[in-house]
Amino acid sequence: MSIPEPPGVERILFTGEEIRRRIAEVGAEISRHYRDKDLKLVAVLKGSVYFLTELTRAIEIPVKIDFLAISSFASQRSSPGVVRIAKDLDEPIEGEDVLLVEDIVDTGLTATYLLRTLAGRGPNSLAVCTLLDRTSRRLVDVPVRFRCFEIPDRFVVGYGLDYRQLYRNLPYIAVMKPGALSTQSGAPRNLPRSSE
DSSP states (O other), X not given: OOOOOOTTEEEEEEOHHXXXXXXXXXXXXXXXXXXXXXXXXXXXXXXXXXXXXXHHHHOOSOEEEEEEEEEEOTTSTTXXXXXXXXXXXXXXXXXXXXXXXXXXXXXXXXXHHHHHHHHTTOOSEEEEEEEEEOGGGOSSOOOEEEEEEEOOSSOEEBTTBOXXXXXXXXXXXXXXXXXXXXXXTTOXXXXXXXXX
């Protein structure tokens, strides 16, 4: 059964098959890079869950997983780009090789905050893996080690990415029509705006 294209979708950017094929390639690269290492994948909830699931299936070495959740205050003019951890890791990461798994890296502010926070916990190594990388909006440099796709400065949904908690379950990544989006408070961090 296929999911009908929701209203407001301009075009499909990456099909499910293209996504799975690219994740398999990245999973093989991660497997080679971390062979004989104690790898822990730390996923950022909620958007990265779909990516994490597919990625773990593509990695050919043993991995551990843990989750973080963040709250963003990007919609508040007084504190643009400010985030806090809403759900912390369940296990320590000291001495482990940690790969931060993101659905999308945009301005880099959130990823930088998370990297700084995780680095303070004594991992052996720390790197970033993202499904989508929107480098055109980068405000701070983020050392993305593994990237599936670079995307244009457009709002996307599907494969875990949402618009107001909707469309995460789309089996592809789609570009939304600009006119279909509201800029009201509460828009997801995926939405291009002046600050993340």
